[in-house]
Amino acid sequence: MKAAGVLLATLTIAACAPGNVRLTHQYVNPMYGAGQFAYAGAGRDLRVDVAGNPFGGDAQAFGHAVTDAMQGQHFGPATNFTTSPDQAARSAYRVVMLFDPPRSFNPMQLCDGTASALPTQAGQDGVSVFGAFCRGNYSLSSAKGRVAAAAGPDDPAFRQLVGRVTHALFPPDRRADPNDRCRTLMNC
Numbered sequence: 001m002k003a004a005g006v007l008l009a010t011l012t013i014a015a016c017a018p019g020n021v022r023l024t025h026q027y028v029n030p031m032y033g034a035g036q037f038a039y040a041g042a043g044r045d046l047r048v049d050v051a052g053n054p055f056g057g058d059a060q061a062f063g064h065a066v067t068d069a070m071q072g073q074h075f076g077p078a079t080n081f082t083t084s085p086d087q088a089a090r091s092a093y094r095v096v097m098l099f100d101p102p103r104s105f106n107p108m109q110l111c112d113g114t115a116s117a118l119p120t121q122a123g124q125d126g127v128s129v130f131g132a133f134c135r136g137n138y139s140l141s142s143a144k145g146r147v148a149a150a151a152g153p154d155d156p157a158f159r160q161l162v163g164r165v166t167h168a169l170f171p172p173d174r175r176a177d178p179n180d181r182c183r184t185l186m187n188c
Contacts (some may be wrong), residue, residue, distance in 0.1 A: 021161045025130070025144035026168045027107065032140040034076055034173035037133065040093035041079030047089055048081050051115045052099035054127045055152050065153035066097055066162055073163035074170040081166075095169065097162070098130045105130065107142045126150070127158060131165045143168035 040046055048070065050063040063083040070081040081095065096110045109115055111134035128146035132139045145165045150158035 020148040021145060021157065021164055022147075023143060023145045023164055023168055024128075025107070025142065027139070027142045028171055029138070029140050031138075032133075032171075034170070036093075036135065036140060037074075037076050037079075037170050040090050040133075040135075041081075042077035043079075045080045045082045045085035045089040047085045047091075047094040048083055049094060049096045049115070050083060050099070051096070052101070054099050054150075062153055069153075069159040069162035070095075070166045073166040075167065075172050076170055092136055094134050095166075096132045096134060097165070100128055101130045107132065107144070108139065110134065110142060111139045112137045127161060129161060129165050131169055133169045141169045141171070 048063070048067050050059075050066050053059055053062045055062065060083070067081045067083055096115050098105075098110060098115045101115075107130060110130060110132035126146055126148040127150045128144065130142065130144045132142040134140065143165045145161050145168070147157045147161040150161070152158065
């Protein structure tokens, strides 16, 4: 119950943040650990698949704008988010960012390789993005956010949206925190 209260408070604070960016979903798989993110991206490239483009135009340039907005917006070791990773990247891991997903979207689809084939709904009440940190076809974490308005990929509100979703995808590993009283369901 305590964890639900913390999540509600976090979402409430995010809803009131400058730029009108709101996080509307966050899921962390019990299999997720900050160590997996460190293994996947510490000091190396981490592949990002970008699907959808709410602003139209060149998909490659949009992908670069998204990964630029992701840089440094996460908990953990320095990682280079990129749409074109080098050979040192761990191929089993990737991030998927789907812009303006359909309303009936199932976040489990983010990692199964079908996100780029989904129809998007650009221009529907601002810009939204659903992101996932994937290992193979499985989601280790996912987050969704939206912003009421953004003029383009260089708009500070858009960059803040991408940054907040990125941050939500890579939470600290609370299980290793000796001050975390939520080690068992009995303490939550």
